[in-house]
Amino acid sequence: MVFVTVGVRVPPSAPPPQMPSKKNILLINPWIYDFTAYDFWMKPLGLLYVASLLKQYSNLSVHFIDCLDRYHPLLPKKSKTKNDGRGSITKEESKKPEVLMDIPRKFSRYGLPLDVFRDEIRRTPLPDAVFLSCTMTYWYPGVQAVIEEIRRTWGRIPVLLGGIYPTLIPDHAASQSGADVIIRGPAEQFFPEVLKRILGDAAAPISEKPSTELPQPAFELLRSKEVLPLITSRGCPFRCSFCAGPLLYPGFNQRPLGSVADELEKDLRIHGAKHIAFYDDALLINKENHFFPLLDEIVRRGLNLSFHTPNGLHVREIDVPTAGMMKKAGFQSLFLSQESFDSGVLAGACSKVEPADLDEALNHLDKAGYIRSEVNVYLLVGLPGIHASVVKEDIRRVRKLGARPRLAYFSPVPGTVEWRKLVEKGIFAEDTDPLLHNKLAFAYIWGDITPEEFESLTVL
Ligand code: SF4
Structure with a gap:
């Protein structure tokens, strides 16, 4: 604390x-x-x-x-x-x-x-x-x-x-x-x-012995409860060079499934939710013991909700059972964190994914009944050292596979490996105004991609 x-x-x-x-x-x-x-x-x-x-x-x-x-x-x-x-x-x-x-x-x-x-x-x-x-x-x-x-x-x-x-x-x-x-x-x-x-x-x-579990979020305070967030775990076992996650929560903990399912049931039956957005950073890690039983429970309890994954799913974890069970439980919008296909970029920045992983994951999703053109794939833009030509190639590759590329803009987060590199290079000072962390600043103020290149990427 x-x-x-x-x-x-x-x-x-x-x-x-x-x-x-x-x-x-x-x-x-x-x-x-x-x-x-x-x-x-x-x-x-x-x-x-x-x-x-x-x-x-x-x-x-x-x-x-x-x-x-x-x-x-x-x-x-x-x-x-x-x-x-x-x-x-x-x-x-x-x-x-x-x-x-x-x-x-x-x-x-x-x-x-x-x-x-x-x-x-x-x-x-x-x-x-x-x-x-x-x-x-x-x-x-x-x-x-x-x-x-x-x-x-x-x-x-x-x-x-x-x-x-x-x-x-x-x-x-x-x-x-x-x-x-x-x-x-x-x-x-x-x-x-x-x-x-x-x-x-x-x-x-109110109680002498406060519960060790966090109570359910006070969603009753929201005016509209049609869309509610859900977090089933905290932290992430990976250490990507650009990510703030491990700085915010260094460990990795998954909530007991009973309490997650009870929360979902309340979201649906008391709050009248229709959409649930998962805020987990690593939803599919340890899936046999966490995600799969949760999906089974969602089906067993008849929780008729549409699920969304804006934080991105680990591509490598999407296999036949994962794809099939997600479809059955009501996962509607899928966002996959491929980040890049460039093995040099991946080796330096994140070990969670490899260039060939996406092709395989999309095949599994096809078989489960997902429409490829509706599957979103995050691609990282703005990371120092990734030039526009690499991103263009990444976008082409996602399109060729039939999925939908989604640009994820790099923001230099203090404390990360990428931040330290920028400080060592003299691009940022420790006390640089945080406004310059803005996710568009790399393209216009300090990054390796020119404004013209950036504009051309966003209309690709
Ligand atoms: S896998 Fe995702 S959440 Fe985990 S460290 Fe990498 S970017 Fe962050």
Whole structure:
């Protein structure tokens, strides 16, 4: 557990009253400031786990504002949603930060319009603490903007920030985000201590012995529950040179299957979910003991849901039984993480896949009844040393196999092998503005692919 208190902004806890009054805790999923953003089955799962942990404490009342709520009734325009649950996010053009001026695209704030957000804030009771989370390191302006609004409305109430951004670059988060407490790592580890520090004895766990399993995420806080996320494991046994996964969770743990199946059952029968997006990094690892029994259970319980795999599946793991069982259980959109066919690139960056793996996996998927042209294949673009010609060849190869290439843009994540290489080369400094981690920056500011080459790849 690591948490950092910034300065002395958190008020000391008051002496415990006889009957502690109810404390209001507000959770906010912040705006995204970026060139592009799309609801790719994107839900604030970490924050919803925090909400479920908070609900295990007496005397806490939990409130939630989702800046990326695509179903808010006061949105100026209804956002478009595809049949599979993905869809566009409302945006308003915003001033482009100076360091991104060379990227010839419009910069926007994605999510609720400012007046709608302010209205949400006005309708929320004065919070005793606010929790925020932030995923990408280069999305910190959304956190800053939300905290500014909080300060403008309520003054100096404790603001806690967790998620991937503060876990990866806590010093930046501590000095730039405006939050009072920076949380690094999984939320459940810091909970008792940080809550006591912020709220004093007002936050007492309902049970003397809190469960060692995380409670189910508080999906009831979402306005639309048609698409829900699911994570059945944490971590990944591989160590790809560009990936933040092992930095965020160094081990690899799979949840007990009973609790996963119970969660799915609740998603369907209580929340009315139709689509489930798996957020696992390594869903198919140890599949005989984890994924297969889960699929059997989904079929046995008659859980009629459509499943999606936006984080990418390990191509090598897709064999005859995997393909057949996924089809039977209702896996609809498949995303396969091939990354590249170049053996030099794969040897240097990731050992999880080999050039011949995709052909074999697609054959198995064909036999299970999947339509090849609907199978998505991630190809990495922007990794230092991978030139446009290599990516073009990768795209051609996926097309030749009849599948659908999907470009996955490289973002230099602090702490990874690729990040260290860029620092050694002098392209990045340790304290480079995280806005330059933006997934489009490699093509226009610092990468091995020229803007013209990049544009030609995106229209291939
Ligand atoms: S296999 Fe995927 S999740 Fe695992 S380290 Fe590589 S890129 Fe990250």
